[in-house]
Amino acid sequence: xxxxxxxxxxxxxxxxxxxxxxxxxxxxxxxxxxxxxxxxxxxxxxxxxxxxxxxxxxxxxxxxxxxxxxxxxxxxxxxxxxxxxxxxxxxxxxxxxxxxxxxxxxxxxxxxxxxxxxxxxxxxxxxxxxxxxxxxxxxxxxxxxxxxxxxxxxxxxxxxxxxxxxxxxxxxxxxxxxxxxxxxxxxxxxxxxxxxxxxxxxxxxxxxxxxxxxxxxxxxxxxxxxxxxxxxxxxxxxxxxxxxxxxxxxxxxxxxxxxxxxxxxxxxxxxxxxxxxxxxxxxxxxxxxxxxxxxxxxxxxxxxxxxxxxxxxxxxxxxxxxxxxxxxxxxxxxxxxxxxxxxxxxxxxxxxxxxxxxxxxxxxxxxxxxxxxxxxxxxxxxxxxxxxxxxxxxxxxxxxxxxxxxxxxxxxxxxxxxxxxxxxxxxxxxxxxxxxxxxxxxxxxxxxxxxxxxxxxxxxxxxxxx
Amino acid sequence: xxxxxxxxxxxxxxxxxxxxxxxxxxxxxxxxxxxxxxxxxxxxxxxxxxxxxxxxxxxxxxxxxxxxxxxxxxxxxxxxxxxxxxxxxxxxxxxxxxxxxxxxxxxxxxxxxxxxxxxxxxxxxxxxxxxxxxxxxxxxxxxxxxxxxxxxxxxxxxxxxxxxxxxxxxxxxxxxxxxxxxxxxxxxxxxxxxxxxxxxxxxxxxxxxxxxxxxxxxxxxxxxxxxxxxxxxxxxxxxxxxxxxxxxxxxxxxxxxxxxxxxxxxxxxxxxxxxxxxxxxxxxxxxxxxxxxxxxxxxxxxxxxxxxxxxxxxxxxxxxxxxxxxxxxxxxxxxxxxxxxxxxxxxxxxxxxxxxxxxxxxxxxxxxxxxxxxxxxxxxxxxxxxxx
Numbered sequence: 001x002x003x004x005x006x007x008x009x010x011x012x013x014x015x016x017x018x019x020x021x022x023x024x025x026x027x028x029x030x031x032x033x034x035x036x037x038x039x040x041x042x043x044x045x046x047x048x049x050x051x052x053x054x055x056x057x058x059x060x061x062x063x064x065x066x067x068x069x070x071x072x073x074x075x076x077x078x079x080x081x082x083x084x085x086x087x088x089x090x091x092x093x094x095x096x097x098x099x100x101x102x103x104x105x106x107x108x109x110x111x112x113x114x115x116x117x118x119x120x121x122x123x124x125x126x127x128x129x130x131x132x133x134x135x136x137x138x139x140x141x142x143x144x145x146x147x148x149x150x151x152x153x154x155x156x157x158x159x160x161x162x163x164x165x166x167x168x169x170x171x172x173x174x175x176x177x178x179x180x181x182x183x184x185x186x187x188x189x190x191x192x193x194x195x196x197x198x199x200x201x202x203x204x205x206x207x208x209x210x211x212x213x214x215x216x217x218x219x220x221x222x223x224x225x226x227x228x229x230x231x232x233x234x235x236x237x238x239x240x241x242x243x244x245x246x247x248x249x250x251x252x253x254x255x256x257x258x259x260x261x262x263x264x265x266x267x268x269x270x271x272x273x274x275x276x277x278x279x280x281x282x283x284x285x286x287x288x289x290x291x292x293x294x295x296x297x298x299x300x301x302x303x304x305x306x307x308x309x310x311x312x313x314x315x316x317x318x319x320x321x322x323x324x325x326x327x328x329x330x331x332x333x334x335x336x337x338x339x340x341x342x343x344x345x346x347x348x349x350x351x352x353x354x355x356x357x358x359x360x361x362x363x364x365x366x367x368x369x370x371x372x373x374x375x376x377x378x379x380x381x382x383x384x385x386x387x388x389x390x391x392x393x394x395x396x397x398x399x400x401x402x403x404x405x406x407x408x409x410x411x412x413x414x415x416x417x418x419x420x421x422x423x424x425x426x427x428x429x430x431x432x433x434x435x436x437x438x439x440x441x442x443x444x445x446x447x448x449x450x451x452x453x454x455x456x457x458x459x460x461x462x463x464x465x466x
Numbered sequence: 467x468x469x470x471x472x473x474x475x476x477x478x479x480x481x482x483x484x485x486x487x488x489x490x491x492x493x494x495x496x497x498x499x500x501x502x503x504x505x506x507x508x509x510x511x512x513x514x515x516x517x518x519x520x521x522x523x524x525x526x527x528x529x530x531x532x533x534x535x536x537x538x539x540x541x542x543x544x545x546x547x548x549x550x551x552x553x554x555x556x557x558x559x560x561x562x563x564x565x566x567x568x569x570x571x572x573x574x575x576x577x578x579x580x581x582x583x584x585x586x587x588x589x590x591x592x593x594x595x596x597x598x599x600x601x602x603x604x605x606x607x608x609x610x611x612x613x614x615x616x617x618x619x620x621x622x623x624x625x626x627x628x629x630x631x632x633x634x635x636x637x638x639x640x641x642x643x644x645x646x647x648x649x650x651x652x653x654x655x656x657x658x659x660x661x662x663x664x665x666x667x668x669x670x671x672x673x674x675x676x677x678x679x680x681x682x683x684x685x686x687x688x689x690x691x692x693x694x695x696x697x698x699x700x701x702x703x704x705x706x707x708x709x710x711x712x713x714x715x716x717x718x719x720x721x722x723x724x725x726x727x728x729x730x731x732x733x734x735x736x737x738x739x740x741x742x743x744x745x746x747x748x749x750x751x752x753x754x755x756x757x758x759x760x761x762x763x764x765x766x767x768x769x770x771x772x773x774x775x776x777x778x779x780x781x782x783x784x785x786x787x788x789x790x791x792x793x794x795x796x797x798x799x800x801x802x803x804x805x806x807x808x809x810x811x812x813x814x815x816x817x818x819x820x821x822x823x824x825x826x827x828x829x830x831x832x833x834x835x836x837x838x839x840x841x842x843x844x845x846x847x848x849x850x851x852x853x854x
Contacts (some may be wrong), residue, residue: 263709270705277698284691291684298677303670304819310826438851441722445844448837455833462826465819 136217140204149417153192154345156185264347271340281329292318306465313461331443339436360414364407371400486606490599526627533616541761542806546604547750552594557586575704678749685742692734699727722847740829762803769796
C-alpha cells in the first residue's frame with residue numbers, strides 16, 4: 001500500500017489525497033504515515049507472526065540467502081498472504097528547500113522511516129534527500145548487486161524542463177503536478193528497494209535512510225530515466241554481439257527473456273494509449289468548464305424565470321462535472337499511467353539481470369579458453385624443455401583452474417538468483433497491478449456515485465420548469 | 467433501408483392532430499445522397515389519398531422551406547428552420563483514418579473501432595432523419611402553414627421534384643435571402659419601435675441568439691471530447707487483451723474496460739442528443755424568430771417611407787391618391803405582421819420552455835441511469851478482484 005504525505009496546496013488536492021488515504025487498511029496517524037509491510041526475508045515460506053520481529057530471525061548477508069537447490073528457490077518464491085508483519089516502513093514527503101536560489105535551488109525530500117529492525121539506530125527517523133541522492137543510491141546498488149543477478153529497481157526519470165520550471169518558482173498547476181509526480185515516484189522507488197530482502201541488507205541503503213549528511217552523489221548524469229534505459233540497451237547489444245552462443249540446457253531463461261521483452265512492448269503501447277486518455281480527459285475538463293460558463297450566461301439571458309434558474313443549475317452541475325473529470329484525470333495519471341511507466345522501467349531492469357547472467361557465462365567461457373591456452377603453452381614448454389618457465393606455466397594453470405571453477409560457480413549462482421528474482425518480481429508485479437487497479441476502480445466508483453448525486457439534485461429543478 | 471421509431475428529442479406537441487400525420491419511417495443512404503421516405507396519413511379531402519408515401523431528398527426540403535420564406539402571406543409567421551444538410555464528414559474521415567491505420571492495430575481492435583464508427587454513422591443518420599421529420603411536423607401542426615399549396619405538393623407529388631425546384635430558384639433568385647443578410651443592421655439601425663412588446667423581443671432574441679450559439683459550439687466540443695475518451699477505452703482494452711494471455715486479473719480488467727467504454731460511448735451520444743441537439747435546434751429556431759422580426763422591421767420601414775412619400779406628394783399636390791393608397795397598404799401589412807408576429811412569438815416562448823424542460827429531464831435521467839450502470843459494473847469488478 002502506498003501513501004503520500006505532502007504540503008497541501010489547495011483543498012481539492014487535499015480531497016484527492018484523502019481519497020488515496022482512505023484506501024489503506026493500515027494505521028493512519030495524524031500526518032498520514034502509513035506502514036508498509038516488507039517482503040519476508042526469511043528463507044522458508046511460513047505464515048508471518050504478527051508483531052515486531054527479532055534480529056536473530058534476520059538473515060545477515062546475501063550469501064547466506066543463496067539457496068542450494070531449485071526446489072528451495074520455488075519454495076521461497078511462494079506468495080505470503082498474511083503480510084501482517086510490519087518491520088519497516090518508509091515514505092517520502094515533499095519539502096521545499098530554501099537553500100540555494102535561482103538555478104541552484106533544489107527540492108529536498110523528507111524521507112521518514114519507521115522501523116523495529118535493530119540494525120537501525122532508532123525506531124523513527126527522517127532525513128533530507130535530494131533527487132541526485134536517489135540516483136546515487138541506485139548507482140551504488142547496481143554496481144554491487146547486479147553482479148549477483150538481482151533486479152535493482154530503477155529510479156524515476158530526470159527532467160530538465162520540469163525542474164527548471166519549479167526552480168524558477170512558478171506556482172502553476174503543472175509544476176505542482178510535476179513535483180508531486182516525482183515525489184510519489186521516489187516514494188515508490190524507495191519502497192521497492194526496502195521490500196527487496198537482499199537490498200534491505202545493503203549498508204548503502206541503510207546509510208541512505210539514516211545518515212544525516214550524505215555526501216553528494218557524482219556521476220548521476222547517466223542514471224536517469226532515458227540514460228538508464230540506454231545503458232541497459234547498450235549492455236544487451238554487447239551480449240547479442242557475443243560470438244559464442246550459449247547452449248541453454250534449460251529453456252526457462254530463453255523463454256522467460258522472450259516473455260519479458262513481449263510484455264515490455266505491450267506495456268509501452270498501453271502507456272501511449274493511457275497518456276492519450278489522460279490528455280483527452282484533461283481536454284474534456286477544459287471543454288466542460290468553458291461550457292458551464294457559457295450555459296450560465298445563457299441562463300442570465302433567459303427570460304422565463306424557472307428555465308433561467310434551471311439553466312444556472314445545469315451550469316453548476318457541469319462545473320461539478322468538470323471537477324469530477326479533473327479528479328478522474330489525476331487518477332488516470334497517478335494510478336494507471338505511472339504504474340505502467342514504473343513497470344516499463346522495471347522490465348528493463350529484469351532484462352538487465354538476464355544480461356548479467358550472460359556476462360557471467362561469458363566470463364566463465366573466456367576463463368576456460370584462457371585455461372586451455374595455458375595448458376597448450378605448458379605442453380609446448382614441456383616439449384621445448386625449459387624447466388623454469390615450466391614452473392611458472394604450472395602455477396598459471398593452477399590459478400586459472402581455480403578461476404574457471406569460481407566462474408562456473410558464479411554462473412550457477414547467478415542463474416539461481418535470477419530465477420528467484422524473476423519469480424519474486426512476477427509475484428510482486430501481479431500484486432502491485434492488482435492493488436493499483438483496485439484503487440483506480442474505487443476512485444472511479446466514488447466519482448460515479450458523486451455524479452449520481454449531482455444529477456439527482458438537478459432533476460427536481462428540471463421538473464420545476466414551467 | 468432502415469426503420470426508425472420516431473424519437474422526437476427536441477420538439478414537443480407535434481403530430482397529434484389526426485387530420486394530418488407525417489413521419490419518416492425509413493431512409494436510404496446512397497453514397498452522398500440520403501433518400502427519405504415521407505409518409506402521410508390524412509383525413510383531409512384536399513389530398514388525393516388518405517395514406518401515401520413519397521421519396522424526397524434533402525434539397526427538396528430546402529426548396530419547400532425557401533418557398534415558404536418567400537411567400538409574402540407568411541411574413542408574419544415564424545417559418546420552422548430548414549433542416550441542416552446531412553453531414554457524414556466526421557465519421558467518413560474517421561473511417562478513412564481507420565483504413566490507413568489498419569496495419570498498426572490488432573484484428574480485434576480494428577473490428578471494435580469499425581463497430582464504433584458504424585454506430586457513429588448510424589447516430590448521424592438517425593439525427594438527420596429526426597431533424598427532417600420535425601421540420602415537416604412543425605408545418606403540419608401549424609394552422610396556416612399546413613394548408614400551404616407547396617407543402618401539399620411536397621407531400622403528394624409522386625414525380626421528381628427537382629424540375630419544380632429549378633424553376634423556383636430562377637423565379638426568386640434568393641431575393642429575400644439577400645435582404646436577410648443585412649438583417650441585423652436593419653434591426654439594430656434603429657427604425658423606431660412603436661411597440662414595447664417587440665422592442666423587448668428584439669433585445670431578448672438578439673442577446674439570446676448569440677448566447678445560445680456560443681453554448682451550442684461549446685457543447686459540441688464537450689461531446690467530442692467524450693467520444694475521444696470512449697475511443698481511447700477501445701484501444702486500452704485491445705492492448706490489455708494482448709497482455710491478458712496468462713494473467714487472470716488482466717482478463718477481468720479487460721471486461722471492465724470494455725463495459726466502461728460502452729457506457730462512456732452511450733453517455734457521449736445521449737449528451738449529444740439531449741443537450742447539444744437541443745441547443746442547436748433552438749439556435750436555428752431563434753434565427754427563424756429573428757427573421758420574423760426583420761420582416762416586420764422592414765414593413766415598418768416601408769410604412770415610414772410611404773408616410774414620407776405621402777407628405778411629399780401632398781407638398782407637390784401630385785399623385786396624392788396613389789400615395790395614400792400605398793400608405794394604407796403598408797400600414798395594413800405592418801399591422802397584420804405585428805398581430806400575427808405577436809401570437810407566433812408568444813407561442814414560441816412556450817414551446818421553447820416545454821422542449822427545454824423535457825430534454826433536461828430526459829438528460830438527467832439518462833445520466834443517472836448510465837452512472838448507476840457504471841457503479842454496478844465497478845462494484846462487481848472490485849468485489850471480484852478483492853476476493854481473489
